[in-house]
Amino acid sequence: MKRSFVRSPYLWAMLGVAAVVTAAWVGRENYQPVLPGSLAPDFVVTAMDGSLATVEQYRGKVVLLNVWATWCAPCLQEMPSMQRLYEAMEGTDFEILAVSIDVPVGQTDLGGMPGGDLEVFAADFALTFPIFRNATGDIQRVYQTTGVPESFVIDREGIIVKKIAGPTEWDAPENEELIRRLLGS
Template structure:
């Protein structure tokens, strides 16, 4: 009887620790203090935030062609910052629309960065096959460690952030988009 009570208490304690860690991670306050420089902050993304009107956290990743992609290099352009994975059916549905939007806006003021959740995906071969299947020609940065998805608090894919020319978050869209949504969202910002 005493053994069962002790085991029960230990299980409850373990579940409480797990729950506390889970909620503490999600409840990290976002410091929007302008005097905090991202270059000097230990957790730079905390100074920038993820809500509408705040600067999108910068990142540097390698794309599908081995090129370095740094988000801040796109300041001055509107950015459709999409997070996706090959195993995601809504992502599969959305990709032809993204490619069509990209082709119809070639040379325009809107860039697509479709960040693949490489750390959670099915391997390089599956990703390459997906890119080839849909004939994707826009930049696909690879989040190999999962740190960018964590910074952007990605819980559902696809998730898309629409960034204005200042690199600020204008909109967050959870779920798939079509070409008209992309056009409406990017036309409505500067």
């Protein structure tokens, strides 16, 4: 018995591959890698007090954007150095935007990680810089992060100057010098 080509799994497989290739080809011009030298993409996050914030609101300041989570051991490792840097830069146009990808307490994210209590976390580490939540993971998609922590130093014009995947000592001389240079001090 002769089989219809329309019912052939090969036809559907070829059509599927063609659709993926076409979509990639059409979307290639819209893809903008988030690398040093590129404009920092805007996003909306929620502060611990419930207010909304965007990176655009901080234009004119030097910003350390840190994507992190309460369950991330390397994130915990770098938080004290971020606080020390924040204190060293007090009175300048420097700001830290620490954006947690934790879901709220009592929930579990798609990866099975429990929700984090940002207020307790901030108190435990005596953090005074702004902490935000982005439980939907939009920031990870927009900034094309591959894990946590991942950080971006953004200049006054909104250009990404430095990108770091993994923990770092933010109060190390080279990082503080970079921030001071961007501040013009």
